[in-house]
Amino acid sequence: MTTQILVVDDDAELRDLLRDYLVRQGIEVSVLHDAGGLERRIERERPDLIVLDLMMPGVDGLTALKQLRASGDDIPVIMLTARADDVDRIVGLELGADDYLGKPFNPRELLARVQAVLRRRRTIPSAAPEQREPFSFGRFRLDFQSRTLQQDDKPITLSGSEFALLKIFVNNPMRTLTRERLLELLHGPEYDGTDRGIDVQVWRLRRILETDPSAPRFIQTVRGRGYVFVPDGEQNAPGI
Structure with a gap:
């Protein structure tokens, strides 16, 4: 086509x-x-x-x-x-x-x-086998087939880049992903953009997922390394 x-x-x-x-x-x-x-x-x-x-x-x-x-x-x-x-x-x-x-x-x-x-x-490559069944974390449910996110059964609109980034995190729970690795997974190895865009996209996801984006529970920052997705939102990732 x-x-x-x-x-x-x-x-x-x-x-x-x-x-x-x-x-x-x-x-x-x-x-x-x-x-x-x-x-x-x-x-x-x-x-x-x-x-x-x-x-x-x-x-x-x-x-x-x-x-x-x-x-x-x-x-x-x-x-x-x-x-x-x-x-x-x-x-x-x-x-x-x-x-x-x-x-x-x-x-x-x-x-x-x-x-x-x-x-x-x-298609979005990932560092781990891709999750295909709907994935629930906290009050959220991510459906990979319909590319939709729900909170308490209420739909939340995600842009294509937001869905792509959240999918990568969900496919790599409790795995620290550097900004460079996230850029590679999102755009491919030939992408030559800066990692500042990743910080912006993570911030946008936190505004959607977190009760307090300044103290995130699901997408946590690992100092000097990158980000990690914590599905239960209850524990601190290593290095925090």
């Missing part, structure tokens, strides 16, 4: 460049010059992934992403930003972006990130 991508950017030259390059790689590409009609476009022709620019007139990329996730839509999104600081990138990850890429960039890098995000959505 051919991959379909929607590029949303007000820069006509960049839109044409990305469309021409990605089409040559066998990808179907459609474009939008702003995010105002994003939801209508998705309803009409659902892409496999959206490449979304941060800074656009009218509805900006962060607002469009927030609206998309608020509606329960979990379509993969890669954000583009020309800003040098990390603030908007971190906010984008917090809102549910799967990845981000700073401008200017080589189209080959975008293609690599698209492939990594889609690969992660399709």
Whole structure:
């Protein structure tokens, strides 16, 4: 099946460049010059992934992403930003972006990130045998088949990256995972991003799972090493 991508950017030259390059790689590409009609476009022709620019007139990329996730839509999104600081990138990850890429960039890098995000959505390798039956911990129940999380039988919306990270933790209980290992499991060994994004994603999961995210019980920090998932939420992991 051919991959379909929607590029949303007000820069006509960049839109044409990305469309021409990605089409040559066998990808179907459609474009939008702003995010105002994003939801209508998705309803009409659902892409496999959206490449979304941060800074656009009218509805900006962060607002469009927030609206998309608020509606329960979990379509993969890669954000583009020309800003040098990390603030908007971190906010984008917090809102549910799967990845981000700073401008200017080589189209080959975008293609690599698209492939990594889609690969992660399709299958997530783990350091231990994968859990397939629904997994319960605390007041939560994670269903791998439906990709859903419930708390006291009430559904909780997870973005694709949140589900992917939680699945890795659940598949590796009481196993300390370094930030580098988590990046590898999420994105593949070729990923060259920084480990700061992992901290942001862990923080987002803690806001969902923990009564007090500043004193986490389920996803605990192992000083100087990484993170560990404690299913019963009652004990301290080694090294804490």
